[in-house]
Amino acid sequence: MNAIATLCSWHQLNETAKYNDRSVGDLIDELTDGVLEMKCLHSTVVALNLSLMLVASASAADWTQFRGPKGLGVSNETGVPTKWSSSENIAWKVEMPGPGASCPITLGDHVYITCYSGYGLEPSKGDMKELKRHFLCLKRTNGDIVWHKTFEPKLSEHKYQGEGSYHGYAASTPVTDGKRIYVFFGKSGVYCFDLAGNEIWRSSVGDRVHHWGSGCSPVLYKDTVIINASVESGSMVALNKSTGDEVWKTSGIGSAWNTPTLVPVKGKAELVVSIQNHLVSLNPDDGKELWRAEGVHRYVCPSVVYNKDIVYAIGGGHTSLAVRAGGSGDVSKTHGIWRLNKGANVSSPIFYKKHLYWTRDGSTACCQEPATGDIVYEQRLPGAGRVWSSAVLADGKLYYTSQHKGTFVVAAKPEYELLAHNVFEEDDSRTNASPIVSNGQIFLRTDRNLYCIGKK
Numbered sequence: 295m296n297a298i299a300t301l302c303s304w305h306q307l308n309e310t311a312k313y314n315d316r317s318v319g320d321l322i323d324e325l326t327d328g329v330l331e332m333k334c335l336h337s338t339v340v341a342l343n344l345s346l347m348l349v350a351s352a353s354a355a356d357w358t359q360f361r362g363p364k365g366l367g368v369s370n371e372t373g374v375p376t377k378w379s380s381s382e383n384i385a386w387k388v389e390m391p392g393p394g395a396s397c398p399i400t401l402g403d404h405v406y407i408t409c410y411s412g413y414g415l416e417p418s419k420g421d422m423k424e425l426k427r428h429f430l431c432l433k434r435t436n437g438d439i440v441w442h443k444t445f446e447p448k449l450s451e452h453k454y455q456g457e458g459s460y461h462g463y464a465a466s467t468p469v470t471d472g473k474r475i476y477v478f479f480g481k482s483g484v485y486c487f488d489l490a491g492n493e494i495w496r497s498s499v500g501d502r503v504h505h506w507g508s509g510c511s512p513v514l515y516k517d518t519v520i521i522n523a524s525v526e527s528g529s530m531v532a533l534n535k536s537t538g539d540e541v542w543k544t545s546g547i548g549s550a551w552n553t554p555t556l557v558p559v560k561g562k563a564e565l566v567v568s569i570q571n572h573l574v575s576l577n578p579d580d581g582k583e584l585w586r587a588e589g590v591h592r593y594v595c596p597s598v599v600y601n602k603d604i605v606y607a608i609g610g611g612h613t614s615l616a617v618r619a620g621g622s623g624d625v626s627k628t629h630g631i632w633r634l635n636k637g638a639n640v641s642s643p644i645f646y647k648k649h650l651y652w653t654r655d656g657s658t659a660c661c662q663e664p665a666t667g668d669i670v671y672e673q674r675l676p677g678a679g680r681v682w683s684s685a686v687l688a689d690g691k692l693y694y695t696s697q698h699k700g701t702f703v704v705a706a707k708p709e710y711e712l713l714a715h716n717v718f719e720e721d722d723s724r725t726n727a728s729p730i731v732s733n734g735q736i737f738l739r740t741d742r743n744l745y746c747i748g749k750k
Contacts, residue, residue, distance in 0.1 A: 356400045357730040357737075360467035360511035361684060365555050366599050367644050369688035369731040375748045376691060376703050376713055378736075380720040385735060385746040388437040391428045391444075393741035394464035395509065395726035401470050401489075404440060405432045405737060407744060408477060410463040414454035422449060427464060427479055431491060434732075437746060441491040448482040451503060458505045461682075461726050465509035469519070471535065476519045480508030481526055484519065484533060495538035500527025509595075511553040515563065515578045522567060524550040530567065532581060542581035547574075549593035552609075552642070557600045559620045566619070568594040568607045573617055587617045588626040588633075596642040596652075596684070604631065606664060608652055611639035614667060632667035636660070642684035644692065646706050653681045653694050661708055673710040675702045683728040688736075695738065697724050718745070 361367040375383050392411030399406050412424035425447050431440040452458045466478040474494065477485045481501050486494040500523045510522035518532040524547045532541040549570035556578065557564045565578040573589040576582065592610035599606050600619070608614040616631040636654075643652035649670065650662040657678035661670040675681070678696040686693045691713060692704045700717035704710065723742035730737045735748035 355732075356402065357732045358399050358401060358472075359469040359513070360397060360553050361597065361642065361728070362686070362730060365513065365553065365597065367642065367684055367686050367728070368646060369686065371731055371734060372689045373734050374689040374691065374731055375736055378716045378747045380718045383747055385748055385750040386437040387743045387745045388432060388439070389743050390739065390741075391430070391442070392426075392464075393462055393724070394739065395461040396464050396511075396739075397467040397727045397730055398737045398739055398744060399468050399470060399475075400434060400730070400732040400737065401472065401475075403434055404489075405434045405437075405744070405746075406430070406468055406470070406475055407432070407739060408464040408466070408468060408479075414459070414462045416454075417459040418455040420454070422451060422453070425449070425451065425463060427482070429468075429477060429485075429487070429491070431489075432744070434746070435750075437744070443487075443491050443493075447479065448501075451481070452505050452507050456505070458507060461507060461509060463507065465507060465726070467511040469512045469514055471514055474535070476512045476514070476535070478508075478510070478512050478521055484512065484521055484538065486519075486535070486538060497533055497538035497540070498526075499523040499531045499533075500525075500529070502526050502528075506551070509551050513554055513556065513565075515556060515565070518578070520554065520565065520578065522547060522550055522552065522554055524548060524569070530554070530565070530576060530581060532578070544576055544581040544583070551593065551595045552597045555598050555600065555605075557598075557603075557605060557619050559603050564619055566598050566600075566605055568596070568598055568609055570594060573598070573605065573607050573615070575619060575621075585619075585621040585623060585625045585629070587621075587624070587630055589613075589615070590637070595640045596638055599643050599645045599650075601645045601664065604664070606643060606645060606650055608637035608643055609639065610637060611655060613637040614643075614650075614652075614662065616664065616667065634662075634667040634669075636669065640682040644685050644687050644706075646687050649706075649708055651685060651687070651692055651706065653685065655680060655682065657681050657696060659692075659694060659702075659704055659710065661710070670708045671710045675704075675712070676715070678702060682726050686729050686731060688731040693729050693736070695725050695727075695729055697726060698722065701729065701738070718743075 392409045394409035413420045429443040504525045508525045513520045530544045554567040565576040572586045575584040590609035590613045594609040614637040615633040618629040621629045657675045683695045695701045703714040723740045725740045
């Protein structure tokens with residue numbers, strides 16, 4: 295690798311990206327993951343060393359949205375903790391004002407997180423009028439609270455009983471562009487805050503509720519914040535980041551509890567969401583539908599992932615599929631690649647080094663061949679119980695967090711290997727949130743505490 299480093303230049307990197315019909319960023323990702331083979335161009339070899347150096351320089355980047363960079367649940371960081379407990383490898387922990395299924399995000403020296411209190415603490419108990427929502431900023435060095443905002447919800451909300459008690463009233467993960475933070479609280483609306491916690495604007499994307507609640511996270515695209523408001527209005531909505539004004543709104547988004555994914559295709563972006571019966575791609579600039587394909591024939595919770603121009607979707611507890619992006623109209627027959635009667639119901643998948651990884655709700659870890667959909671392995675995580683949070687990958691390891699039985703760390707390779715099973719012995723509360731990775735540390739929230747795992 296060192297021998298070819300001197301042959302690399304930005305010009306060569308750009309030329310190679312064009313040659314392979316990739317953006318420079320996608321080329322770096324693919325080179326890093328070993329997806330793209332080394333190619334010669336005008337007698338010049340692409341310098342993997344520079345690519346890896348560029349990725350390493352961004353490896354300590356902040357985790358600023360649901361599922362991290364590109365919304366794919368994959369971190370390029372190394373040296374990430376494998377083992378921990380209530381007393382081992384904990385930099386700090388902070389008790390939260392209440393529970394929540396949202397993930398924390400990080401930006402510079404701060405961590406941001408949402409939760410709720412007053413109602414929804416026990417099924418079929420309490421007064422909904424006591425419900426409060428919270429938005430907190432903490433110092434990432436020690437967990438000290440910098441500011442704490444409390445505000446009233448727009449009632450009535452779904453009742454916290456039966457299936458309505460699955461995750462509560464703070465399930466959407468915030469997103470930041472580095473200047474402002476955007477938070478979605480269902481029918482209570484989309485909020486924009488500055489980094490000091492001052493509210494800049496709030497906008498409604500619909501007034502409806504569902505007995506399962508609301509859980510999609512906002513996505514940023516150019517000057518807009520995009521919301522899957524399937525529950526609130528059966529639509530996808532783009533708001534102006536600066537004002538909160540509606541930019542576009544697309545109807546027909548039904549039974550979709552998943553956060554949409556921006557998929558790069560030939561220099562343009564497609565906004566792909568998995569709705570009941572269809573996988574749908576929208577133009578994120580104007581909301582117009584680009585294509586749709588046969589999808590999951592049930593409500594859908596998992597977000598899609600992609601590699602190059604192939605989109606992978608799972609859902610319904612019984613379906614996984616692959617579709618080539620970039621089409622027009624109904625592409626079920628022309629762009630559908632494979633379909634299998636196996637899949638997760640809630641957790642989103644991971645694509646890493648030519649394999650797909652995900653967990654079925656009943657705590658079975660699965661590895662899948664992305665070219666054919668063939669299952670490479672199915673292995674039950676010992677004693678895991680229900681797993682609803684989405685996996686995260688870092689340092690060649692998959693982190694699967696169960697609701698009540700801790701986090702299982704599995705080697706990210708096509709042969710199953712359990713590396714560790716980590717439990718907070720002093721915290722028996724529920725965990726529906728995914729862990730996040732930032733600066734070599736893992737941040738993981740339960741319904742009781744927020745933990746910073748790793749070196750202080």
